[in-house]
Amino acid sequence: MGNEVENHEEHRAEGVGQHGRSGSEPGNVTTRIRARYGDAAVRGGNAVGCESVIAERDTHLPFMTFLKxxxxxxxxxxxxxxxxxxxxxxxxxRFAVVYQLYSYKHNRRFSVSVPVPEADPWIGSVVSVWPGANWLEREVYDMYGIVFEGHPDLRRILMPDDFGSHPLRKDYPLHGKGERDNFVF
Amino acid sequence: MNTTPIDKLAEADLEEIRNERVTFERTPDMPTEHMILNFGPQHPATHGTLHMVLELDGEKVAGATPHLGYLHTGFEKLGEYRSYNQFVTLTDRMNYLSPLCNNIGYTHAVEKLMNIEITPRCRSIRVALAELSRLADHLLCIGTAALDIGAFTAFLYGFRAREVLYDLFEAVCGTRLTTSYTRVGGLLRDVPDNFAEMARESVEETLRATAEIDRLLTHNRIWRDRTEGVGVLSAEDAVAWGATGPVLRASGVEWDIRKNEPYLGYETYDFDLPIGRNGDAYDRYLVRMEEIRQSAQIIHQAVEDLPAGPVNADEEHAVLPEKSEVYESMESLIYHFKMTMEGHGPTPPVGEVYAATEAPNGELGFFIVSDGSREPYRIRVRPPSFVNFSLFPMLIRGHMLSDVVAVLGSLNVIAGELDR
Structure with a gap:
């Protein structure tokens, strides 16, 4: 039994860092972005085990196109x-729109976070860059009320079309605002 | 005129479909008009409740507008009010055909956030169970895809083998469907002594069923006529739309998280990735069939020499102590209390994490934002079905009405996961 525990401890020592990185050398992506946009433009995000940056909303679309x-x-x-x-x-x-990206070529993940203020919650749609963003952006719009400018078909996707609120906002109560009592079937 | 809400819906969709400018061959001197057909929400082939508004030109589908949300349960909202271990029970209810994969994917993300290294035994058990539930999921997917097209036998053969798998899950987890088997840093409990034996038996039963289904379908003239060339997805489109899992691999993209970003020690297992050539419904079927055989190999390797030792990591701030110790040792009792009482529990450091695992349908990702408290600040599920299903309107355009179920079956849409 003692032996097993020892092995287990050994494995733990070896295993450190296995969770830490996902396939790429640390800092590769950030270095490349710095080379293109300058040091000042890149703020690192706080994602665990993956490189991440915080991007600006105004330059967001060209930036995402560059990443692709x-x-x-x-x-x-x-x-x-x-x-x-x-x-x-x-x-x-108040809000941050978070994109998870992956590169098949380099087997590498990356995360981009874009702050979006509550007063005018809009952000450029990336459907023109990745068509698969279509439903994902609709869901964010549905849940948070963030408007994706340039989205071809921005409608609610999970909640009913006449649902008045955006339920994943933190000021929306867990038990709803009584919508369930007034559902029209 | 009085219109009910459903009529309004159909009108709005009609307008929207018209705006999509569908080009269609028409006989010039024969005036036709498009017909709107509501597919679902209560249709046996929708596997749950989902609603599609189809615009038909004769028997051809000119456009499809899916309406989701009938099974929306607000899991992500609920998760913000549940502790990290409590959320495990909610993951069962997402893809309810392979709940163990969801359990494993979720705890994997939390462990990455908390930097917990699970024990070798726990890792092997998780691999074996993840692959066993992949068998169950694929059997059901193939069975219902065949059932929707009209082949009842394959479905029954699949279900018979699935029953054996579910008996195994019951022996391991105590439940058949809502398994809730994983915990942060470990498992609910160790597997029974005869786990390896049961796993081998159920694998054998599954392979027998797979061979039967193979004989029933693979060279079946009707099955091939109904699936070959139907719902063709090119490799470029699959990548651009973010398709994953068998749908991606059937289109010829060699990518699997188990191979490309191994987790749970998948790099130590010997298995192959089946790749399709044409990206049609038939290739998706073939890929799933071969994945069953490959998963069977993984299960054999995982249970062959199951490492001895504990199943729970030795992290008293995150993992429940052994029940027997709780009765005998003061420290364990205190840790038990600290882990389970209101306001206590595992608390990851501040940060955000995205961790993905290869679920039967594709990439199942969990994005967790922690503010250092007992509940996740934000928890997001990246459901494979949701992203794969967004391809549906594109795949079905121009096909016959009867192909709707063939394409739907080949995408393996699970409404619980779609709507969450």
Whole structure:
């Protein structure tokens, strides 16, 4: 039994870092982005085990196109689009739209976070870059009310069309606002 | 005129489909008009409840507009009010055909966030169970795809083998469907002593069923006529639309998270990736059939020399202590209390994480934002069905009405995961 525990401990020591990285040398993507946009333009995000940056909303679309088209990056697979309502976090800007990207060529993941203010919650749609963003952006619009400018078909996707609120916002109560009592079937 | 909401819906969709400028061959001197057909929400081939508004030109589909959300349960919202271990039970209800894969994918993400290294035994058990539920998922997917097209036998043969798999899940987890088997840093409990034996038996049963289905379908004239060349997805489109899993591989893209970004020690297992050539419904069927055989190999390797030792990581701040120790040792009792009481529980550091695993349908990702408290600040599921299903309107355009079920079956849409 003692032996087994020892082996287990050994394995733990070896296994450190296995969770840490996903296939790429640390810093590759950020270095490439810095080379293109300058050091000042790149703020690192706080994703665990994956490189990440915080991008600006105004230059977001050309930036995403660059991430996809640059041969050294070629993030050709848009994994996920989602948002975070940072109302209860210590952040100035309320929303952040988060993109998870993957490059088949380099076997590398990357995460881009774009702050979106509550006052005018819009962001450029990336459907023209990755068509698969279509439903993912609709879901973010549905859940958070963030408008994707240039989206070909921005409608609610999970909630009913006449649903008045955006349920994943932090100020929307868990038990709803009584919509369930008034559903029209 | 009084219109009910459903009529309004159809009118709105009609307008929208017209705006899509579908070009269609028409006989010039024969005036035709498009017909709107509601497919679902209560249709046996929708596997759950989903609603599609089809615009038909004769028997051809000129456009399809899916309406989702009938099974929307707000899991992501609920997750913000549940502790990290409580959320495991919600993951069962997403893809309810392979709940173990969801359990494993979710705890994998939390462990990555908390930097917990699970024990070798736990890792092997998770691999074996993930592959066993892949068998169950693929058997059901192939069976129902055949059933929707009209072949009842394949479905029954698949279900018979699936029953044996579910008996195994029941022996391991105590439940057949809502398994909730994983915990952050470990498992609910160790597997029974005869786990390896049961796993081999159920694999054998599955392979027998697979061979039967193979004989029934693979060279079946009707099956091939109904699936070959139907719902063709090119490799470029598959990548651009973010398709994953068998749908991606059937289009000829050699990519699987188990191979490309191995987790749970998948790099130590010997298995091949089946790749399709044409990207049609038939290739998706063939890829799933071969994945069953490859998963069977993985299961054999995983249970062959199941490492001894504990199943739970030795992390008292995150993992429940052994129940027997809770009764005998003061420290364990305190840790047990700290893990389960309201306001206590595993608390990951502040940060955000995205971790993906290869579920039977494709990339199942969990994105977790932690503010350092007991509940996730934000939890997001990247459902493979949702992204794969967004291809449907493109795949079905120009096909016959009867191909709708063939394409739908080949995408393996699980409404629980689609709507969450």
């Amino acid at each position: 088209d640059d041969p050294e990056l070629s993030f050709d697979y848009l994994v996920d689009v989602t948002a975070v309502d940072r109302l209860q976090l210590d952040e100035e800007i």
